[in-house]
Amino acid sequence: MALEKAREARAARVDVIHLRIGALSGVVPDALRFAYEALIPGTIAQKAELTIEEVPARFWCAECHQEFESEDMLAECPRCSRPSGELRAGREMEITSMEIE
Numbered sequence: 001m002a003l004e005k006a007r008e009a010r011a012a013r014v015d016v017i018h019l020r021i022g023a024l025s026g027v028v029p030d031a032l033r034f035a036y037e038a039l040i041p042g043t044i045a046q047k048a049e050l051t052i053e054e055v056p057a058r059f060w061c062a063e064c065h066q067e068f069e070s071e072d073m074l075a076e077c078p079r080c081s082r083p084s085g086e087l088r089a090g091r092e093m094e095i096t097s098m099e100i101e
């Protein structure tokens with residue numbers, strides 16, 4: 001994904017890739033780093049640094065009109081204990097920015 005963007009921007013080199021990964025995105029940051037190390041040799045991103053911002057999952061409670069964080073999909077509001085089906089954040093899997101030359 002990053003390499004495609006870099007090509008579009010006609011970059012000669014990718015220096016830094018900033019990612020945002022949600023807790024419920026299904027992506028494990030350590031596994032991603034590992035895969036990244038395996039993928040970049042021989043590409044214009046081979047010296048690029050990878051930074052990962054982890055986003056906690058946040059849900060909305062319609063009863064209490066408040067957001068709360070939860071570790072899993074079966075999120076219960078800490079105030080009223082009702083389960084919330086409204087995920088507000090945590091599924092992110094995106095490149096927030098790249099530093100290229």
Ligand SMILES: [Zn+2]
Binds near residue numbers: 080
């Ligand atoms: Zn609530």
